[in-house]
Amino acid sequence: MHAPDATLSRDDAVVTAAPAAPATTASSPPRVRRTxxxxxxxxxxVLALTLATLGAAALLLTWGVDGHWDFALPRRLETLAALVIVGAAVAVATVVFQTVTASRILTPSIMGFDSLYVLVATLIVWSTGAATALAMPPLALFALNTGVMLGASLLLFRAVIGDGTRGLYTTVLAGVIAGTLFSSISGFLFRVMDPNAFDVLMADLFASFTSIDTTLLAVGAVVLTAAVAGAFAMARRLDVLALGRDGAIGVGLDHRRTVMLAMALVAVLVSVSTALVGPVTFLGLLVANLAYRLTGTHRHGANLLVAMLVAAVALVLGQALLQHVLAFNGTLGSLISLVGGVVFIAMLIKESRR
Structure with missing residues (x-):
């Protein structure tokens, strides 16, 4: 009488134990997503933007040459190099700065950093005089200006941005006031300085895209390479920094040291771009925000690269159209300021509606 029950019990035990086999599989470690x-x-x-950059570069270099390659090509290559260097410097500086300030509206130019560079350069030439400034090699003058700019920009960051607790509009207002103040002081010194010193200042420090000091261009390329390499090297720390001060400290990041290092990179990159072509106010705002939309990610390794490519396409293609279609009836900086100013106002309005 009890045998069937025992048999059923053994069968039940087998049936019950059978599903236990996959438990080993379930407890195995999950696959790690490598990509x-x-x-x-x-x-x-990246592929599309690289092809667009190469196409825009070919357009700038070859359009309207008409066989005069020995005359046109070297000058156009200098212009192309300046466009790429300035675009990369502004793009990387803006992405890093926006991570530090936790705002996609603020840029170094909007916060007065390029105006600060102009003021520092003006003060150096005004205080040393035209003869001393002429005697100094462009490399030494650039190094002196960048060093002073580095210290002054860190002080400006601490004064304007502070600990990040200020509201967006307060920060923007403080940056605009600081930039206006620096520009006003520079304008005053332009009027009272010796005309020879003014010529030195304009010729050596504030060239245009079509008139580049090749020595300064080579130095700018070297400094840019080092600064961009540093930015990519700290890309993972920037990813953590984007979590905010409390979040970054919570996961063990040295927040203060990372912020100071990031701001040093921003100051150097702003110095490079401003020394080559002068202030380009809204370029960083345009290329950084377009890069965020194109990548759809918060990873800085991707955003830095895409922002550099977007800036290169915008500047090279814009210069080609300005040079060959509009016959220099305007400047590239003015076109960027027009478009960027509209975008900046639109972003402020959108932010206020949130």
Whole structure:
């Protein structure tokens, strides 16, 4: 009488124990995703922008040459190099600065950093005089200006941005006031300085895209390479810094040291771009925010690269159209300021509605 029950019990035990086999599989470690999310999208964007950059460069170099390659090509290559260097410097500086300030509206130019560079350069030439400034090599003058700019920009960051607790509009207002003050002081010194010193200042420090000091261009390329390499090296720390001060400190990041290092990179990059072509106010705002939209990711390794490519395409293609279609009836900086100013106002309005 009890045998069937025992048999059923053994069968039940077997049936019950059978599903236990997959438990080993379930307890095995999950597969690790080696490719970051959105990596395929970033690769497509980078490829498209690289091709667009090469196409715009070919257009700038070859349009309207008409066989005079020995005359046109060297000058156009200098212009192309300046465009790429300035675009990369502004793009990287803006992405890093926006991470530090936790705002996609603020840029170094809007906060007065390029105006600060102009003021520092003006003070150096005004205080040393035209003869001393002429005797100084462009490299030494650039190094002196960049060193002073580095210290002054860190002080400006601490004064304007502070600990990040100020509201957006207060920060923007403080930056605009600081930039206006620096520009006003520079304008006053332009009027009272010796005309020879003024000529030295304009010739050596504030060239245009079509008139580049090749020595300064080479130095700018070297400094840019080092600064961009430093920015990519700290890309993971910037990813953590984007969590905010409390979040970054909570995961063990040395927040103060990272912020100071990031601001040093921003100051050096702003010095490079401003020394080559002067202030370009809204370029960083345009290329950084377009890069964020194209990548769809918060990873700085992707955003830095895409922002550099977007800036290169915008500047090279814009210069080609300005040079060959509009016949220099305007400047590239004015076109960027027009478009960027509208975008900046639109972003402020959008932010206020939140």
């Amino acid at each position: 970051p999310p959105g990596a395929a999208r970033v690769r497509r964007v």
